[in-house]
Amino acid sequence: MTNTDLFVSNMYKEVIKQYDEVSEFINLDSNIRERLKLPQRALTVTFPFRRDEYDEVETVVGFRVQHVLSMGPTKGGIRYDADVNLGEVTALAILMSWKSAIVGLPYGGAKGGVAIDPNPLSRTEKQRVTRRYTAELLPVIGVDKDIPGPDLGTDEQTMAWIMDTYSNFVGSPQPGIVTGKPASLGGSITRREATGRGAVAIANAALEKEGKEYKNSSIVIQGFGNVGRYAALDSFERGAKVIAVNDLGGAIYNRDGINIPELFKYIAKNKSVGGFEGADKLDDDILELDCDILIPAAVGGVITSNNAENIKAKVIVEGANSPTTLSADKILKENNVMIIPDILANAGGVTASYFEWVQNTQNYLWKEKELHERLIDVLTSAFEEIWIISEKNQVDLRTAALIKGIKKVAAAKLTRGLFP
Ligand code: NAD
Helix, strand or coil: CCCCHHHCCHHHHHHHHHHHHHHHHCCCCHHHHHHCCCCCEEEEEEEEEECCCCCCEEEEEEEEEECCCCCCCEEEEEEECCCCCHHHHHHHHHHHHHHHHHCCCCCEEEEEEECCCCCCCCHHHHHHHHHHHHHHHCCCCECCCEEEEECCCCCHHHHHHHHHHHHHHHCCCCHHHCCCCCHHHCCCHHHHHHHHHHHHHHHHHHHHHCCCCHHHCEEEEECCCHHHHHHHHHHHHCCCEEEEEEECCEEEECCCCCCHHHHHHHHHHHCCCCCCCCCEECCCCHHHCCCCEEEECCCCCCECCCCHHHCCCCEEECCCCCCECHHHHHHHHHCCCEEECHHHHCCHHHHHHHHHHHHHHHCCCCCHHHHHHHHHHHHHHHHHHHHHHHHHHCCCHHHHHHHHHHHHHHHHHHHHCCCC
């Protein structure tokens, strides 16, 4: 075992393999190449957690990883998931660095996680986990140091508890400590919808390049959480047919298109899409359905060498982080499937977070419409640049996006120079 093995996970290996390939392609300075493989800071915490039944106390493990601190504060979500580990959080923090750089934000990448299954947690249990985890992170987070946001298993309410806990320790209200907060605390509705809507806006721009129309496409979405549901709503509003969606509670299919606003009303009461009257129950594997566009928007590692050959979609829009393994990526490329990579497709989240953070720290009041227009402008401009890189270098969109992101981060580090 080497000193750096503690950062290794399957996801980390994949992220570094991609990074190595692109670094080689752009002939990246060898010193910087090695440096960017490891995070600058990684905090592991453990804390006691009491379930609602008073007699049960567990020890929970959490992480916060900050990859690059050269360009500004670090930024990245916090996920609650039983399988979270340091290697996964590190991989996601690295991806956040490339993602922020791609859309030109003054952030380095970070990520956090608590190794706990959020699904069985009551509201009070989740609140206790969140407050104690936040207290443990106090030495490393801050409005101009590291700004968390939501991710898998966390939501606006979780961000509100983080803000409240942090503000209590600091002694004054600190809305800028997190993004993705409720609107009543300075959060923006744009943030809630940004990742899903941003993914669709980029997919729309990509289809236009190929002379196709998003609005006439059939869409399949895996996951109906924050990302999946707004991707579905935006697709519906554009006139596309969302023919299938699923979540942990069930899967539904309607060849004529699911009425997404009705589905929103349904899940507000039922928590899962399963059982929705406006569609049939789906028994087939949702990823392998015949459709124009597949949007994996749930968890990582779902498209692998085992199912890549069976994917029938012509375009994959990676709403989730790392949904496609590298081996699957190669198979899909051979089958001429266009992949809009996660670091571009779901960059709407961090972009809208940046707007929210600027509003909080500068006390600006921007209108939602203005924010939405800015968001789409930033994302489609980033897409255009990546498209040009991909054409110029004859590479796929993932490689092109990585070229842009890695070059930018490396340039910032090289320009700052070595300390001491
Ligand atoms: P979420 O917790 O709000 O929703 C996740 C959804 O996926 C839920 O509907 C859940 O039931 C479903 N799900 C989980 N496992 C599943 C499985 N195996 N099959 C089918 N459905 C499953 O999470 P989210 O915020 O929507 O994030 C989804 C993905 O997008 C994650 O990979 C996250 O890292 C990524 N992401 C999110 C944001 C954001 O702004 N929320 C930004 C960038 C990337």
